[in-house]
Amino acid sequence: MKYEVINRGDRVSAELANTFHRLAADEQLAHDPAEPDIVVSIGGDGTLLHAFHQYVHRIEQTAFVGIHTGHLGFYADWKPEELEDLVRCMGRESALDEKIVKYPLAKVQITNESETQSFLALNECTLRGFESTLVAQLRVNDEDFEMFRGDGICISTPSGSTAYNKSLNGALIHPSLETIQIAEIASINNRVYRTLGSSMVLPRHHHCDIYPRAGRNIVLTIDHLNVDIGNFRSIRCQVAESKVRFVRYRPFPFWNRVKEAFIGDLLD
Ligand code: NAP
Ligand code: MN
Secondary structure, eight states: OOOEEESSSSHHHHHHHHHHHHHHHHOOOOOSSSSSSEEEEEEOOOHHHHHHHGGGGGOOOOOEEEEEEEOSSSEEEOOOHHHHHHHHHHHHHHOGGGGEEEEEEEEEEESSOOOOEEEEEEEEEEEEEEESSSEEEETTTTTTEEEEEEEEEEEOTTTGTTTTHHHHHOOOOOTTTEEEEEEEEEEEEEESOOOOOOOOEEETTTTTEEEEOOTEEEEETTTTTTEOOOOEEEEEEEEEEEEEEEEESOOOHHHHHHHHHHHTTOOO
16 A cells, blocks of 8 residues: 655644654555555645645545544544554555545636646636626536626535535535536626526536636636636536545545534534
């Protein structure tokens, strides 16, 4: 078993990373930053987003697992005290495939005059107006849908539905559903301008194209990254063919994570 550890860089996470390397050597795990089977992320969900994009070229070969050094995360759902258990599981489990869960990703294709660039998002892709309102034509499955005016549009994956999408009042989607969700960021609605107002969930094999009005500055993000693609003509979003793989040595159901992260135990 080959592994790599990515940590957030704070003192606690860095120390845990050192402990991990020490214990991993005892378990005969090979430290291989170039071709890891498992990438262990120590920090928060944001750290796992970094780890994902660092190894996105190995999407079919590398699986992820996250330890949280702050609050419980959705991707970072192992406690620091469980570090030793995790190393032991990684050392003993031979059939890694049986311990893998796969979550859907969003494929984002950005087209300018001459080329199309493709990206994968683990949480979401957002499109926002910069210094002015975003004005964009939305097409769903090659049919005109609406002319959007407002701050922006957020297209999230199921596992990203608990992140930015949740702040926009989007629905939380179980990651066993292969979908993308389109949520509005402060749309303008009055007698002249009209948008749907609700968020929409698209299944696999559907796609949404966004054509921003020319001449306006736009900020495009994929997860924590600002993507600088210059003047682009359109963006296509759909459920990606590839999925992200997480190592699940023990169950921690999605709805339990939702409850622990957002509700807690107020009644106790
Ligand atoms: P950040 O500003 O530190 O992250 C914002 C918060 O989102 C952090 O508390 C982060 O958790 C949490 N988060 C990330 N992925 C999540 C998920 N799948 N489910 C639930 N919470 C999640 O920036 P960052 O750490 O680089 O993360 C980038 C993400 O921030 C973006 O993908 C976007 O989803 C989110 N974001 C949210 C808003 C908003 O809610 N208004 C605005 C911008 C961006 P950790 O503290 O564990 O890292
Ligand atoms: Mn963060």
